[in-house]
Amino acid sequence: MATHTDVVTxxxxxxxxxxxxxxxxxxxxxxxxxxxxxxxxxxDHKKIGIMYGLFALAFIVLGGIEALLIRVQLAIPNxxxxxxxxxxxxxxxxxxxxxxxxxxxxxxxxxxxxxPLQIGARDVAFPRLNAFSLWVFVAGAVLxxxxxxxGGAPNGAWVGYAPITSPQFNVGHNSDFWxxxxxxxxxxxxxxxxxxxxxxxxxxxPGMSLMRMPVFVWMTLITNVLILLAFPPITIALVQxxxxxxxxxxxxxxxxxGMPIMWQHWFWVFxxxxxxxxxxxxxxxxxEILPTFSRKPxxxxxxxxxxxxxxxxxxxxxxxxxxFTAGMGVVAVLAFSITTSIIAxxxxxxxxxxLGTIWGGxxxxxxxxxYALSFIAMFSIGGFSGIMHSAAAADYQQHDxxxxxxxxxxxxxxxxISGLLAGLSYWFPKITGRILNEKLGLAAFWTFFVGFNATxxxxxxxxxxxxxxxxxxxxxxxGFNFWNMFVxxxxxxxxxxxxxxxxxxxxxxxxxxxxxxxxxxxxTLEWAISSPPPVYNFEAIPEVTxxxxxxxxxxxGQPMPTANGQLIHMPGASYYPLVIGFGMFVMSLASIYLTxxxxxxxxxxxxxxxxxxxxxxxxxxxxxxxxxxxPTKERGAYN
Amino acid sequence: MNASRLIxxxxxxxxxxxxxxxxxxxxxxxxxxxxxxxxxxxxAAQQKTVFWYTVGVSLFLMVAVGGVFLYAIFKFRAxxxxxxxxxxxxxxxxKVELALILFSCALLLVIAIPNAKALFYVDKVPAEHQEKAIxxxxxxxxxxxxxxxxxxxxxxxxxxxxxxGVPIDVEVRSADVLHSFWVPRLAGKMDAVPGQINKMWFQAxxxxxxxxxxxxxxxxxxxxxxxxxxxxxxxTFDKWVRNEKKDAVKPASVEEVNGQRLFMQGCNSCHAVxxxxxxxxxxxxxxxxxxxxxxxxxxxxxxxxxxxxWLEDPQGMKPGNLMNLEQVNMVLSNSDVKNLTAYLQSLK
Numbered sequence: 001m002a003t004h005t006d007v008v009t010x011x012x013x014x015x016x017x018x019x020x021x022x023x024x025x026x027x028x029x030x031x032x033x034x035x036x037x038x039x040x041x042x043x044d045h046k047k048i049g050i051m052y053g054l055f056a057l058a059f060i061v062l063g064g065i066e067a068l069l070i071r072v073q074l075a076i077p078n079x080x081x082x083x084x085x086x087x088x089x090x091x092x093x094x095x096x097x098x099x100x101x102x103x104x105x106x107x108x109x110x111x112x113x114x115x116p117l118q119i120g121a122r123d124v125a126f127p128r129l130n131a132f133s134l135w136v137f138v139a140g141a142v143l144x145x146x147x148x149x150x151g152g153a154p155n156g157a158w159v160g161y162a163p164i165t166s167p168q169f170n171v172g173h174n175s176d177f178w179x180x181x182x183x184x185x186x187x188x189x190x191x192x193x194x195x196x197x198x199x200x201x202x203x204x205x206p207g208m209s210l211m212r213m214p215v216f217v218w219m220t221l222i223t224n225v226l227i228l229l230a231f232p233p234i235t236i237a238l239v240q241x242x243x244x245x246x247x248x249x250x251x252x253x254x255x256x257x258g259m260p261i262m263w264q265h266w267f268w269v270f271x272x273x274x275x276x277x278x279x280x281x282x283x284x285x286x287x288e289i290l291p292t293f294s295r296k297p298x299x300x301x302x303x304x305x306x307x308x309x310x311x312x313x314x315x316x317x318x319x320x321x322x323x324f325t326a327g328m329g330v331v332a333v334l335a336f337s338i339t340t341s342i343i344a345x346x347x348x349x350x351x352x353x354x355l356g357t358i359w360g361g362x363x364x365x366x367x368x369x370x371y372a373l374s375f376i377a378m379f380s381i382g383g384f385s386g387i388m389h390s391a392a393a394a395d396y397q398q399h400d401x402x403x404x405x406x407x408x409x410x411x412x413x414x415x416x417i418s419g420l421l422a423g424l425s426y427w428f429p430k431i432t433g434r435i436l437n438e439k440l441g442l443a444a445f446w447t448f449f450v451g452f453n454a455t456x457x458x459x460x461x462x463x464x465x466x467x468x469x470x471x472x473x474x475x476x477x478x479g480f481n482f483w484n485m486f487v488x489x490x491x492x493x494x495x496x497x498x499x500x501x502x503x504x505x506x507x508x509x510x511x512x513x514x515x516x517x518x519x520x521x522x523x524t525l526e527w528a529i530s531s532p533p534p535v536y537n538f539e540a541i542p543e544v545t546x547x548x549x550x551x552x553x554x555x556x557g558q559p560m561p562t563a564n565g566q567l568i569h570m571p572g573a574s575y576y577p578l579v580i581g582f583g584m585f586v587m588s589l590a591s592i593y594l595t596x597x598x599x600x601x602x603x604x605x606x607x608x609x610x611x612x613x614x615x616x617x618x619x620x621x622x623x624x625x626x627x628x629x630x631p632t633k634e635r636g637a638y639n
Numbered sequence: 640m641n642a643s644r645l646i647x648x649x650x651x652x653x654x655x656x657x658x659x660x661x662x663x664x665x666x667x668x669x670x671x672x673x674x675x676x677x678x679x680x681x682x683a684a685q686q687k688t689v690f691w692y693t694v695g696v697s698l699f700l701m702v703a704v705g706g707v708f709l710y711a712i713f714k715f716r717a718x719x720x721x722x723x724x725x726x727x728x729x730x731x732x733x734k735v736e737l738a739l740i741l742f743s744c745a746l747l748l749v750i751a752i753p754n755a756k757a758l759f760y761v762d763k764v765p766a767e768h769q770e771k772a773i774x775x776x777x778x779x780x781x782x783x784x785x786x787x788x789x790x791x792x793x794x795x796x797x798x799x800x801x802x803x804g805v806p807i808d809v810e811v812r813s814a815d816v817l818h819s820f821w822v823p824r825l826a827g828k829m830d831a832v833p834g835q836i837n838k839m840w841f842q843a844x845x846x847x848x849x850x851x852x853x854x855x856x857x858x859x860x861x862x863x864x865x866x867x868x869x870x871x872x873x874x875t876f877d878k879w880v881r882n883e884k885k886d887a888v889k890p891a892s893v894e895e896v897n898g899q900r901l902f903m904q905g906c907n908s909c910h911a912v913x914x915x916x917x918x919x920x921x922x923x924x925x926x927x928x929x930x931x932x933x934x935x936x937x938x939x940x941x942x943x944x945x946x947x948x949w950l951e952d953p954q955g956m957k958p959g960n961l962m963n964l965e966q967v968n969m970v971l972s973n974s975d976v977k978n979l980t981a982y983l984q985s986l987k
Contacts, residue, residue, distance in 0.1 A: 083958055084958030084959055087862075163815070166816075259834065295724070295726060297728060299731050300732075326830045327829065330758050334758050341750065341751060345743045345747070358711045359711050360726055361715050363715050373712060376708065377708065384701055388690065390750075391751075393757035396828060396829075399828060400855060450651060461668050461669065464676050470862075483668075
């Protein structure tokens with residue numbers, strides 16, 4: 001079957017293979033070039049990437065507000081601001097939002113926008129499936145958050161440990177929203193992972209062997225393999241819990257022979273790889289930024305690639321280190337303690353090689369580089385406390401205290417978010433055509449760096465001092481008072497740094513310095529094309545001969561290939577990903593109420609399913625659509 | 640580097656060093672009643688030893704890697720006007736990489752060996768002490784702890800009495816959801832998992848009231864699920880055991896008699912008072928309630944004021960707890976509360 005990226009040498013060959021522009025049997029494809037309908041029906045990886053990014057940032061703001069509310073409650077001992085269940089809802093949603101609706105989609109935004117550009121492709125392998133992933137993600141995200149207005153948000157913590165989420169101990173629909181929401185999000189993630197895997201394996205520019213791929217593409221590939229392997233276990237667990245809650249099954253009901261501990265195994269077989277799903281993409285981003293701003297190739301490229309793969313692989317062999325105190329027996333604990341500490345080695349290898357990259361370089365410390373350097377420093381601190389937990393005997397004390405909270409925020413904010421902000425600053429010029437204002441950027445960075453450390457470093461102390469996680473109050477005599485107040489104030493500074501970053505994005509979008517194609521003197525292919533890139537990305541697909549091919553071409557004075565009368569087939573937009581997302585939303589929302597009213601909720605679910613089915617048929621029958629573009633005629637429109 | 644950059648760097652550096660310094664030496668920073676940096680028993684001490692090994696290795700790495708990192712940032716910054724100079728291109732060195740990998744593995748061994756030793760030590764009571772160990776069954780409930788001494792025939796709640804210098808062999812179980820038994824100064828935690836019997840042990844070396852907290856999220860009042868380990872010398876402990884074995888004292892005053900009658904009209908369906916015929920097993924055993932120091936699972940001092948408040952509004956005192964008077968249509972008048980308070984306090 002022909003794919004949309006075929007370059008046809010003469011128009012005469014086109015119609016037979018590609019009936020471009022013909023309507024399918026369900027009417028013509030959408031064609032609005034601009035406006036809301038364009039964004040809702042687009043299948044352009046760049047627009048989808050931008051939407052992923054905007055949704056993710058919105059949810060990071062929401063999760064941040066939840067974090068601030070938590071901090072307000074904890075500022076003083078025995079506070080009455082958020083007591084009991086509502087506090088539990090708040091921290092459950094904070095974790096769920098940040099991980100599934102914030103960081104993951106933000107990494108997806110980079111996969112979408114950057115990967116096809118870096119491998120010299122015109123789009124991802126399955127553009128409509130890409131739009132499908134986006135809209136299904138939106139459906140799941142909206143579904144989970146609707147719970148705030150429909151009787152209460154999930155309150156089983158982000159790990160949802162049965163039996164606290166079992167029907168015997170959790171009445172109301174709080175956990176049902178969580179289960180259905182995560183199931184829907186899982187569909188989006190798995191579809192996207194197949195899409196990126198196929199894209200990276202099949203759609204690289206000629207000459208780009210695997211070992212010539214940019215490290216970010218490598219990390220995307222590994223991450224998506226992890227997603228593909230890690231989401232089935234959580235899906236199984238969620239379906240089992242759904243059966244328990246909706247149909248009275250007993251998977252996790254000890255009284256009827258169920259096994260509560262199984263939930264923890266299912267969850268962490270997913271949950272630990274999930275941690276690497278969150279951190280490997282930012283590692284890839286940092287591995288792009290450091291060479292660019294050091295003006296040296298990445299030190300030990302193959303080692304960075306293989307240690308990333310090794311980390312991903314080992315991610316499936318350490319899940320029980322989240323369960324050291326669950327009573328697995330000393331041999332299992334020791335075994336997982338050892339496998340966990342082994343992960344420190346490939347992680348260390350990455351850090352050594354990043355140091356090797358900046359060593360002897362010519363460092364420019366603009367904001368993307370500052371965030372990347374902050375990533376190395378803060379992630380390392382999170383890594384050190386990780387080594388501390390890997391020693392199970394010590395972890396018996398640290399487990400479920402603020403020491404752990406400090407650890408994973410160093411990894412996820414100091415690490416993942418630092419890396420993602422680095423990426424945002426780095427690729428903002430490519431995405432918008434304008435550079436982020438450097439003064440505002442510096443202010444945002446230093447506020448972030450100071451606010452972050454002041455918020456999370458003292459949590460180590462609180463943990464050592466014995467403050468457990470997930471508690472909404474504490475006594476004044478516990479020695480927790482000073483640092484809790486300090487942390488709360490610092491959390492607002494951290495929040496302010498995000499505000500500065502967003503202000504900078506908005507300001508620079510309209511008033512920023514025009515970037516040109518290649519503002520950082522970049523090394524990879526995305527910097528060879530205009531900013532923002534034209535819809536077809538590359539006038540002609542370049543031939544890749546080296547790692548960091550664009551840098552090599554610049555150094556040796558080879559020009560990028562240009563179009564010479566070749567037409568490019570661009571796929572048409574489609575309504576159906578959106579329709580399917582909507583159908584899935586209706587279906588899952590209705591299913592939540594099956595236990596209340598089987599008939600009404602069942603009808604709703606069937607209606608949702610029919611919408612879904614209609615979407616699938618429409619998708620299959622709408623025909624190829626699309627148009628043939630002549631890049632030489634379009635050129636003026638983008639430069 | 641221009642002046643404002645320099646000032647910025649110095650300020651941030653000073654802030655961070657100050658933060659780390661103040662964190663570590665702030666008075667009260669590391670010796671709260673739940674701190675596991677202060678240990679009073681062999682299990683916690685072993686675990687702390689492993690902790691210091693990990694700190695040692697981490698600090699070494701932090702100084703070494705951090706030093707190279709900071710040096711590189713300052714040494715290799717682009718000079719003004721030379722932003723786009725291309726430095727010498729290096730791609731990596733297999734020997735350096737291999738050396739670093741081997742060195743990292745060796746560092747991990749420094750932790751792994753004491754870790755393995757400590758794991759086996761804290762796993763069960765050492766064989767030579769097994770005979771004198773006291774068996775305790777700790778059962779987590781939403782949101783309190785039941786403590787049974789199977790060999791002594793005692794059941795109590797939220798305050799675990801133990802003699803000093805004697806290993807306590809604990810079976811951790813759950814009656815409902817997950818909980819975790821944790822007394823930081825004495826031992827690391829062990830989860831209570833429904834349907835599973837988890838074992839741990841600890842020993843208190845000095846008499847004290849040790850703070851414990853449930854550390855596995857268990858619902859509404861997880862934050863309020865606290866308990867104490869009362870470590871006493873052998874005589875005090877023996878005296879306590881003799882008293883616990885007795886039936887509850889008979890009510891003496893009019894108030895206490897009325898209180899008992901009231902207790903037997905409802906409270907008994909959840910609470911046990913041995914000798915008075917109350918045999919409920921849903922809530923804490925109250926046979927010797929008056930001798931406990933705390934109320935509501937370590938939440939409040941056990942005195943007239945708090946007990947009165949508790950009986951008037953248990954939900955307000957501890958959100959979500961299963962003592963929900965509205966749910967069972969139980970209305971207590973002021974005099975009822977007074978009588979019950981008197982009765983419960985008499986149960987020494």
